[in-house]
Amino acid sequence: AQSVAQPEDQVNVAEGNPLTVKCTYSVSGNPYLFWYVQYPNRGLQFLLKYITGDNLVKGSYGFEAEFNKSQTSFHLKKPSALVSDSALYFCAVRDAGDSNYQLIWGAGTKLIIKP
């Protein structure tokens, strides 16, 4: 069965420090992986995606994520956190062989950046 796990409900980071939001996945075929960010009472905004190619993917707002096939992970990272990065982050996966564009979502991780 396809699934996404975000093991941390909340991550606290001091401003200026590096941040990591973890995501692991399980699909039967090749994964298409996505990160979205959701600010309070707002829609989900696309951050970045991995489809194929370089394992390190760069996205919006200085975020990047590294695809690790052996560990089935796609952790979101940023070298220096900003207070404005505080939001809810969702990891999502789709099986590349799935005929329907059905995203499987993680439960979300609340990121809190403290000044």
Add this chain to the structure above:
Amino acid sequence: AAGVIQSPRHLIKEKRETATLKCYPIPRHDTVYWYQQGPGQDPQFLISFYEKMQSDKGSIPDRFSAQQFSDYHSELNMSSLELGDSALYFCASSLGLGNTGELFFGEGSRLTVL
């Protein structure tokens, strides 16, 4: 740039009433998805449409129905509303079914059932 437009942004209804949510996808996007997000929960897929035909069905209650019109906008109709239907309803659009691209989400419609 044009984004996904949802209306209304906020809606308050009473139990057993009916509500209709509208979604206008990004121009030239032909695929629309509806999601329901309860407080503190991840988005739950309800239903999707591609070229005005239902393409996939998720956890959409029988009391709900949806359609995509010739101009590609979509409407989610909810009848016999229950307290548990209170949630944020998101619409997303993409170009083509089964592509590798990301979904573009609207700001959501917050439904409160009293």
